[in-house]
Amino acid sequence: MKKIIFLILLLLFIPKVNALDIHLFYSELCSTCEEEIKFFEEYKKEADINIIYYETTRNKENDELLSDVRKALNNNDKTVPYTVIGTTGITGFNETVKNQIKAAYEFYTYEFVDIVDVIQNDLDVEYEIIPPLGQYNLPILGDVNPEDVSLPLVSIIIGFIDGFNPCAMWVLLFLLSIIVTMKDRKKMWIIGITFLITSAVVYLAFMLAWLQIAITLSEIVWVRLIIALIALLGGAINLTSYYKERKKDNGCAVVDKEQRKSISKRIHKIVKQIDNKKTFYLAILGVMGLAVSVNLIELACSSGLPLIFTQILAINNLSSLQYLLYILLYILFFLIDDIVIFAIAMKTLKLTGISTKYNKLSHLIGGILMLLIGILMIFKPEWLMFNF
């Protein structure tokens, strides 16, 4: 991977000298091939390229060459068109392939191995297979670079699954059940938003602190292995929990009586302070304290998901701003169910819940995800860099 980054950096400084050879294996009978040929005729006008065509249906030699090239590039596809640039092979033709060809044109500006040339001239050269680079053209989303979307997607998925753990949801509902009866809407919003923001800040503080440790220790293999074991353990706990509960009734586990009484007492104290103008700031402090303690429980309850996520960030060597933005994205989706419930309560003055069947599902998805991350951390940590 470092080689690829190095090569990309090189292309910024070394200008193209010769036209880039692009080998196109095609069939006369294939309409997609025709489209690609047309594309190349147009693309030639703007790029310094030399297209070499190989008809494979009627020409046996070309067909054999195609087989050899595919073998050399570890490509098991059977279809044409097949485009070869340097040591990059691209099957098919569509908007994504267009982008991949353009990306390859930008990429191959240095001395590189032309695999077709190597095979045709029977050269003994060492080479590295370069997978297709560039963006994918997806419906609705348009051009998408997987490298750009992978980490945000991972942040969203892990944050969302983490948010479904029910350990702290009951406290928010308890608080909302009391504040929706208040007459002062403004105060209701202040109390609710204070609770949510404090929750976010507690999580942010924890994740930033762990990130610092993870960045400092990310090069130490055994630290990564410990995190991987936590991920595997968390995954196993989640899957066991799913297996045990899958056939049980969907419902709320009764919270410990003492805990309920203590939280109830704290919330009622807060509500009394809200009513009095002079003690309103004490109510705010009370809500903040409540959110801090609840989120500490939540952290203990999350099976290490924030820990694993920050470790993934550390592996990716990002800038400080990127670290912060990914953690904020994680926290936004972690809190999204709380935000939705709060917004509905404020709008309708009625409480609503999220079906407990999703808790089971979050155990299943979270468990599989954690096992996968744990295995990758041990055997293929570079995959967690999401550089495709």
Place this chain on the structure above:
Amino acid sequence: MVIKLIRISAVWCPACLIMRPRMQEIEKKFPNFEHIEYDFDLDEEMIAKYNVGEVLPVFILLDGDKEVTRLVGEKTVAEIENKLRCFE
């Protein structure tokens, strides 16, 4: 004898909140039943005799004082309806 449907729920329980509109529907469909709602925290003494377990909400169908059936957790309207039809 009037059949009573007792619902035991809590404000902090998302599944109980999910069940609220469903139970309103059930109340309309079974007007002959007496529908009673108890809060798990506030009506502690009232529900003590029903031996509520570790999962909420709980729905108990009583024929007089005798418990005839019980449903625990989040249920669909159809699931509750099917149970209640037997005692209509």
